[in-house]
Structures are given as C-alpha cells and as structure tokens.
Amino acid sequence: MRTDPPESTLRIGVIGTGGISRAHAPGWRAVGAELHCFSLAGAQEFAEQFDATVHDSLESLLAAVEAVDICTPTDQHADLIHRALDAGLHVISEKPLTLTPEAAQDVLDHAERAGLLVLPAHVVRYFPQYAAAKRAIDAGAIGTPAVLRFERTGSFPRQAWFGDESRSGGIVMDQMIHDIDQAIWIAGPVASVYAQQSTAPGDDTVRTGHVVLTHTGGAISHCRGFWGPAGTAFRYTFDLAGDGGRLRYDSHGDSGIVFDAVAAARQESGDGFLPRVTTMDDPYASEIREFAAAIRDGAPTRVIAADGAYAVAISHAAIESLHTGRSIAC
Numbered sequence: 001m002r003t004d005p006p007e008s009t010l011r012i013g014v015i016g017t018g019g020i021s022r023a024h025a026p027g028w029r030a031v032g033a034e035l036h037c038f039s040l041a042g043a044q045e046f047a048e049q050f051d052a053t054v055h056d057s058l059e060s061l062l063a064a065v066e067a068v069d070i071c072t073p074t075d076q077h078a079d080l081i082h083r084a085l086d087a088g089l090h091v092i093s094e095k096p097l098t099l100t101p102e103a104a105q106d107v108l109d110h111a112e113r114a115g116l117l118v119l120p121a122h123v124v125r126y127f128p129q130y131a132a133a134k135r136a137i138d139a140g141a142i143g144t145p146a147v148l149r150f151e152r153t154g155s156f157p158r159q160a161w162f163g164d165e166s167r168s169g170g171i172v173m174d175q176m177i178h179d180i181d182q183a184i185w186i187a188g189p190v191a192s193v194y195a196q197q198s199t200a201p202g203d204d205t206v207r208t209g210h211v212v213l214t215h216t217g218g219a220i221s222h223c224r225g226f227w228g229p230a231g232t233a234f235r236y237t238f239d240l241a242g243d244g245g246r247l248r249y250d251s252h253g254d255s256g257i258v259f260d261a262v263a264a265a266r267q268e269s270g271d272g273f274l275p276r277v278t279t280m281d282d283p284y285a286s287e288i289r290e291f292a293a294a295i296r297d298g299a300p301t302r303v304i305a306a307d308g309a310y311a312v313a314i315s316h317a318a319i320e321s322l323h324t325g326r327s328i329a330c
C-alpha cells in the first residue's frame with residue numbers, strides 16, 4: 001500500500017514517456033521525487049523502470065502532482081503547459097518551448113499571471129563544456145566575442161514525427177535551437193538571421209542546416225546542424241573567437257578520457273542523447289536538480305521561460321529565412 005510521501009518530497013508528473021523522458025527520470029529519482037506518469041503509449045514500462053504511478057488520464061495526473069515534466073512531441077507543448085498552469089502547477093518542458101513566437105509569448109503571459117515557474121529544458125546550458133566556456137567568456141577569456149561557430153551532428157531521431165516540420169519545426173527548431181540558444185547566451189540579442197538547408201536526394205530525413213546570426217553587439221554566429229542516417233555518431237563542437245582570445249571544443253577530440261572497447265562502441269553508435277561519460281555530470285540531472293531547487297526554495301535557474309521564448313523566436317526567423325531565401329530582421 002502506497003503511503004503519503006514526506007512533505008518535502010516533490011510530486012512530479014511526467015507527461016509523455018518516450019525517449020527523452022528516460023533521460024529526465026534519473027534526475028528526478030536523484031532528488032528524491034515521487035514520480036507519476038501519463039502517456040498514450042509506454043507508461044507502464046516507464047513506471048516499472050522508474051517506480052512511477054501510472055495515471056489513466058491527464059486530469060488524474062494533474063490532480064496528483066505539484067509540477068509536470070513535459071516530454072511529448074513539440075506540437076503538444078503549448079496546450080499542455082497551459083493546462084498545467086491552469087491546474088496551479090510548475091512546468092519544465094522539453095525544448096522548444098512552443099512551435100511559434102506567439103504561442104511562446106502566450107505561455108510567458110500565463111505563467112506570469114499564475115505566478116508559476118516554466119523552465120524550458122535547454123539542456124546544453126548544463127553540459128560542462130558549454131558552462132565552462134560561458135564562465136570563461138564572462139570572465140574576459142576571449143575579450144569581446146566576434147565570431148562564434150557551433151556544430152551538432154547525430155542520427156535522425158527514431159520517431160517519424162521529427163521529420164514533420166508542422167509538428168517538430170524540423171532540424172532548426174528541434175536540434176539547432178540548442179546552438180542558437182548558446183549563441184544568444186554568449187553573444188546576446190540578434191539583429192538578423194539568415195539560414196539555408198539541404199536534404200539528401202530520396203531521403204529527407206538526412207539533412208544539413210546552416211543558420212547565421214548577426215548579433216546586435218556586432219558578433220556573428222554560425223550554427224551548423226546535421227541529421228544523418230542511423231548510426232551517425234553524436235558529436236558537438238564549438239569555436240568561440242573574440243578580440244582577446246579563442247576557445248575551442250570538439251566532443252570527438254582529446255577529452256582526457258580513454259574509452260574501452262564497449263564504451264567506445266556505445267559512444268559511436270549514435271544511440272542516445274549524449275555520449276555516455278560516467279566522469280561527466282549528467283546534464284539532464286543537473287537541469288532537473290536546478291528546477292527542483294527553484295520549486296522548493298526559489299533558487300535561480302540558468303535558463304528561464306523568456307530565454308526559451310526568445311530561442312523560439314530566433315529559430316522561427318531562421319525557418320522563415322529557409323522558406324523565403326531572405327535575411328530576416330529580428
């Protein structure tokens with residue numbers, strides 16, 4: 001028989017139990033949360049793996065928890081966020097926050113009226129390498145940022161809906177938004193956006209995107225994203241140059257870690273959301289830990305709802321540039 005949790009135990013409702021929920025769940029377990037879940041498919045398996053309570057309706061879940069973790073396809077985010085806020089619940093939602101800037105602004109306005117937290121899960125801000133680069137730049141390591149380059153490569157996601165731009169926003173809104181957010185985090189607001197995309201003949205799941213941001217402070221950022229065939233290795237790089245120095249990182253470079261044959265095979269498989277490096281803090285757990293602290297005692301988080309909304313606006317401008325062939329003023 002289930003007993004009531006201690007008063008300090010967070011009751012978290014996970015909505016959607018696909019792949020990304022399995023990356024979030026260990027973080028919730030690490031902070032001692034009581035997990036509840038609702039999903040159209042896979043809820044029972046998730047519950048068995050993470051000791052969660054399954055709910056047969058969204059209404060039941062919302063009535064049982066104090067915060068929700070939205071891990072559904074992107075086109076469902078806005079509606080679910082509003083329903084959670086209406087129920088008086090804090091929200092962490094997978095990125096992108098919404099598909100359009102207008103929907104994102106509606107979320108911001110609703111959260112402000114309700115006095116509730118909405119945290120967009122821009123997990124790359126929690127990758128140790130990017131966090132270290134941000135600290136170094138804030139401390140003046142490269143002087144004034146001038147030219148920033150970001151690359152992100154991986155297999156096309158298993159679920160077909162990612163290829164439907166009306167549901168996912170495509171490679172720009174789903175994958176490249178990570179590096180667009182990084183560029184904004186480091187170099188500030190954007191004055192204009194230009195983007196191009198190419199797809200493989202006969203296979204539109206294999207695609208490359210390029211987004212060039214001109215920042216209001218004068219810096220230029222180039223973001224390159226690639227969705228490849230099954231087995232494409234997950235890789236991310238940055239090269240950040242300013243008038244006083246340069247910072248570079250390549251996840252396939254010398255990480256200071258030696259992989260044995262099993263670990264190397266898993267890393268190269270492209271199967272997963274980040275390389276399995278046990279000596280590196282789990283970025284997903286770090287973001288969950290920050291969100292939990294914000295709920296419990298109002299602690300600050302390194303990403304806020306307005307950041308997620310701005311990343312959506314700039315990504316949406318990039319998609320407009322793809323469709324029109326023009327540079328889009330922001």
